[in-house]
Amino acid sequence: MKKTILTIIIPLIVLVGLYFLLLFLRNTINQNIQPDNNQNQNMEQGLQIEILQEGQGERAQAGNRVSVHYTGRLEDGTKFDSSLDRQVPFPFTLGVGEVIRGWDEGVLGMRVGEKRRLVISPEFGYGENRVGPIPPNSTLIFEVELLEIIN
Numbered sequence: 001m002k003k004t005i006l007t008i009i010i011p012l013i014v015l016v017g018l019y020f021l022l023l024f025l026r027n028t029i030n031q032n033i034q035p036d037n038n039q040n041q042n043m044e045q046g047l048q049i050e051i052l053q054e055g056q057g058e059r060a061q062a063g064n065r066v067s068v069h070y071t072g073r074l075e076d077g078t079k080f081d082s083s084l085d086r087q088v089p090f091p092f093t094l095g096v097g098e099v100i101r102g103w104d105e106g107v108l109g110m111r112v113g114e115k116r117r118l119v120i121s122p123e124f125g126y127g128e129n130r131v132g133p134i135p136p137n138s139t140l141i142f143e144v145e146l147l148e149i150i151n
Contacts, residue, residue, distance in 0.1 A: 046124035050117040057112025062095030065150040073141045080133045100125050110146040118142045
């Protein structure tokens with residue numbers, strides 16, 4: 001009887017231990033992914049990052065005031081805004097909600113001189129709101145270049 005119980009309990013304990021080990025490893029691997037290579041990065045369900053050009057400067061961190069050039073397009077390719085067209089960089093403070101969530105998360109970790117393509121779901125963009133020429137529930141595509149970390 002004791003032998004039968006042990007043959008059931010020991011494998012069960014091993015399986016539960018393996019399950020938690022795999023969960024831990026998966027979370028550790030996901031936390032260590034850095035958008036620091038030329039491959040597409042799926043940071044979260046609402047944001048895809050593609051590095052178009054590596055930067056050489058310091059990395060942007062939450063709380064930094066940064067200056068960027070950008071071009072924003074809808075999925076059909078329609079351009080809705082561009083700081084390049086105005087020839088005026090766009091400054092904002094990173095990670096404090098001055099911009100849409102897709103920008104706060106997509107610019108985080110960029111190096112000065114780096115260019116990224118950010119594909120931003122409506123949930124990380126403007127959601128159900130119409131903003132100027134941007135229809136409700138739009139996926140947004142931005143090409144962003146980090147020009148400067150101001151502070």
